Amino acid sequence: MRLQQLRDDLTRRDWDDGVDGTVRVAIVGVGHFARTAALPAIAESDYCEATVLVSGSAEKARRVADEAGVERAITYDEYGDGVAADAYDAAYVVTPNALHLPHVEAAAARGKAVLCEKPLEATVERAERLVYACEDAGAPLMVAYRTRFDPVVRRVREFVRGGGVGEPIQVHGDFTIEVISDRRGPDQWRLDPDLSGGGALMDVGVYPLNAARFLLDADPEAVTGTTSGDGPFADVDEHVAFGVEFPDGVTGAFTANFSGFRDSRLSILGTEGRIEIERAFDYARPRRVRAELEGARISFDGPLTDEIREEFDYFARCLLAGESPGPDGQDGLNDMRTMAAVYEAAERGERVEL
Amino acid sequence: MRLQQLRDDLTRRDWDDGVDGTVRVAIVGVGHFARTAALPAIAESDYCEATVLVSGSAEKARRVADEAGVERAITYDEYGDGVAADAYDAAYVVTPNALHLPHVEAAAARGKAVLCEKPLEATVERAERLVYACEDAGAPLMVAYRTRFDPVVRRVREFVRGGGVGEPIQVHGDFTIEVISDRRGPDQWRLDPDLSGGGALMDVGVYPLNAARFLLDADPEAVTGTTSGDGPFADVDEHVAFGVEFPDGVTGAFTANFSGFRDSRLSILGTEGRIEIERAFDYARPRRVRAELEGARISFDGPLTDEIREEFDYFARCLLAGESPGPDGQDGLNDMRTMAAVYEAAERGERVEL
Numbered sequence: 001m002r003l004q005q006l007r008d009d010l011t012r013r014d015w016d017d018g019v020d021g022t023v024r025v026a027i028v029g030v031g032h033f034a035r036t037a038a039l040p041a042i043a044e045s046d047y048c049e050a051t052v053l054v055s056g057s058a059e060k061a062r063r064v065a066d067e068a069g070v071e072r073a074i075t076y077d078e079y080g081d082g083v084a085a086d087a088y089d090a091a092y093v094v095t096p097n098a099l100h101l102p103h104v105e106a107a108a109a110r111g112k113a114v115l116c117e118k119p120l121e122a123t124v125e126r127a128e129r130l131v132y133a134c135e136d137a138g139a140p141l142m143v144a145y146r147t148r149f150d151p152v153v154r155r156v157r158e159f160v161r162g163g164g165v166g167e168p169i170q171v172h173g174d175f176t177i178e179v180i181s182d183r184r185g186p187d188q189w190r191l192d193p194d195l196s197g198g199g200a201l202m203d204v205g206v207y208p209l210n211a212a213r214f215l216l217d218a219d220p221e222a223v224t225g226t227t228s229g230d231g232p233f234a235d236v237d238e239h240v241a242f243g244v245e246f247p248d249g250v251t252g253a254f255t256a257n258f259s260g261f262r263d264s265r266l267s268i269l270g271t272e273g274r275i276e277i278e279r280a281f282d283y284a285r286p287r288r289v290r291a292e293l294e295g296a297r298i299s300f301d302g303p304l305t306d307e308i309r310e311e312f313d314y315f316a317r318c319l320l321a322g323e324s325p326g327p328d329g330q331d332g333l334n335d336m337r338t339m340a341a342v343y344e345a346a347e348r349g350e351r352v353e354l
Numbered sequence: 355m356r357l358q359q360l361r362d363d364l365t366r367r368d369w370d371d372g373v374d375g376t377v378r379v380a381i382v383g384v385g386h387f388a389r390t391a392a393l394p395a396i397a398e399s400d401y402c403e404a405t406v407l408v409s410g411s412a413e414k415a416r417r418v419a420d421e422a423g424v425e426r427a428i429t430y431d432e433y434g435d436g437v438a439a440d441a442y443d444a445a446y447v448v449t450p451n452a453l454h455l456p457h458v459e460a461a462a463a464r465g466k467a468v469l470c471e472k473p474l475e476a477t478v479e480r481a482e483r484l485v486y487a488c489e490d491a492g493a494p495l496m497v498a499y500r501t502r503f504d505p506v507v508r509r510v511r512e513f514v515r516g517g518g519v520g521e522p523i524q525v526h527g528d529f530t531i532e533v534i535s536d537r538r539g540p541d542q543w544r545l546d547p548d549l550s551g552g553g554a555l556m557d558v559g560v561y562p563l564n565a566a567r568f569l570l571d572a573d574p575e576a577v578t579g580t581t582s583g584d585g586p587f588a589d590v591d592e593h594v595a596f597g598v599e600f601p602d603g604v605t606g607a608f609t610a611n612f613s614g615f616r617d618s619r620l621s622i623l624g625t626e627g628r629i630e631i632e633r634a635f636d637y638a639r640p641r642r643v644r645a646e647l648e649g650a651r652i653s654f655d656g657p658l659t660d661e662i663r664e665e666f667d668y669f670a671r672c673l674l675a676g677e678s679p680g681p682d683g684q685d686g687l688n689d690m691r692t693m694a695a696v697y698e699a700a701e702r703g704e705r706v707e708l
Binding site for chain 1: 519520523524526528530576578580582583593595596597599603605606607608609611613614615617623624625626627628646647648703704705
């Protein structure tokens with residue numbers, strides 16, 4: 001597989017063979033990401049339509065619905081009671097982590113499909129209950145790992161899986177955001193462990209972890225970890241560095257931060273080359289890909305595809321075609337268990353096996 | 355401090371205020387690196403002259419001496435006995451790791467200054483004896499961390515130390531070589547733990563570790579680690595991944611390999627920016643520097659300066675000026691203790707404090 005192939009088909013939907021129909025989606029949670037990223041993505045999608053908005057506040061739901069041109073606006077309580085259940089086929093749950101479980105249970109109980117934001121929940125135990133609720137109800141469940149749906153990332157994966165860098169040896173990855181900003185002060189849910197389940201690891205560290213699993217097609221076997229934080233980050237990890245052992249001696253060295261210079265990247269070193277995705281987890285800026293093989297280098301900025309639209313269309317296409325969407329609940333649970341192990345490793349100062 | 359300043363003075367010797375004289379150097383060990391890198395560097399140096407070559411084989415010493423235009427050629431036994439001691443002021447010890455101690459002791463016993471290759475020795479205990487031998491004899495000792503003498507690396511350090519990326523948060527680093535090649539088969543000393551003290555960590559992993567310490571001006575407080583290897587690497591680490599905790603919550607995520615695609619890099623993420631040195635530990639190729647601050651990026655290839663010549667001239671200038679050269683023995687011991695802790699952490703599956 002040659003480097004130039006990386007530049008082919010950078011917008012191609014390898015999963016879209018065409019399907020008829022539209023999936024009507026209830027958006028459960030209307031925070032910043034839902035309003036500024038998910039709703040615009042759905043508006044541009046081929047197979048989705050936002051038909052219901054759900055918020056804790058009836059007024060806020062109505063206001064956002066009017067702005068976005070969505071017909072129904074209901075409260076969490078009404079959603080839980082099944083109000084407007086005839087108006088949607090699937091629920092997109094985009095609340096704080098510890099609220100995923102009841103909202104997913106409410107959808108599953110009515111046989112609705114679920115697209116649940118990452119991480120699945122605040123704790124492994126609650127995430128397991130979430131997954132089992134969907135399994136028991138026969139409700140399709142997909143976890144919203146949006147990065148997987150950027151065609152550039154998918155081409156990199158094909159390159160790596162096709163032996164483009166030889167056998168993978170090591171992965172390095174980082175995702176750093178300033179979680180406290182002009183828009184979000186220190187009282188946000190991400191810094192409340194009861195709502196979030198953890199800090200930088202749970203919110204952003206999960207990206208390089210999940211992306212490495214996707215690109216390597218392998219799951220962690222053991223982890224080490226170190227966390228730190230103070231001030232507004234006294235209750236959650238402001239900084240985390242964690243090592244992951246994958247099968248066949250492959251290792252991952254990951255970092256994530258809730259403060260620091262904005263950075264997101266993932267690189268894979270193999271026996272025959274190296275490939276790196278810069279701005280790997282930033283949905284608003286185009287990916288930069290750098291790859292090097294013996295005697296050859298390539299570096300380019302991919303086109304900026306709306307990976308969230310891609311994610312919604314992939315999810316909806318699976319439902320319309322009668323196929324199971326993924327990454328599924330077990331995939332999300334894998335990350336939850338790995339992150340719990342990282343926290344345990346950091347706490348105990350030990351390598352923790354999975 | 356602005357990004358453009360990184361491009362200033364990329365060949366400047368910040369340590370060279372001029373000095374008179376020449377230091378006569380005995381080269382103890384005439385392997386590939388000594389012949390193809392160190393001897394040419396000394397030939398181009400301002401303050402050094404190679405006057406004695408020392409090898410296990412009288413014939414090899416003579417042959418290399420003739421090729422390099424060096425006057426004296428003696429055996430290790432003769433060197434140990436003090437033969438030609440009047441012909442050199444300093445010994446450059448560039449043998450397999452576990453032979454450093456006797457050769458350094460022989461030099462120190464005669465009051466000669468010592469430039470000793472990294473890592474200091476094969477074990478912490480032997481490295482301590484090496485350092486104490488020099489201290490007891492009052493013999494100056496410097497460890498040959500060549501990367502520190504590349505002006506590009508020194509400019510990056512000034513940039514980082516001057517707050518160029520804000521407060522450092524995390525470091526990622528890697529050094530990967532193919533240790534088995536057309537030139538070196540599986541029977542080389544690097545794969546014999548009695549001679550090397552370890553594999554990829556000791557031979558190449560020490561580079562990102564030492565460079566991080568140099569750029570951060572900080573020493574490790576605790577480590578985790580994972581090693582693997584098989585086939586010709588059954589007795590030493592073919593692959594290593596290790597996490598380092600520095601003071602103030604700064605962490606390092608390092609990898610090193612004895613097989614894999616050639617790679618060497620070091621990056622520092624800070625509160626206000628990020629800087630990376632590519633080809634960071636490769637003395638034969640120019641460094642590439644990438645740095646990013648808010649709203650600004652820079653990327654350039656530094657000029658290829660012979661850092662080994664710089665290293666020898668720095669060492670000699672210190673001696674001629676009556677100053678202590680460095681990195682000194684304690685600096686080398688710090689890496690030895692850290693690497694021993696990484697091996698212990700990998701063996702025990704625990705975080706090990708230093």
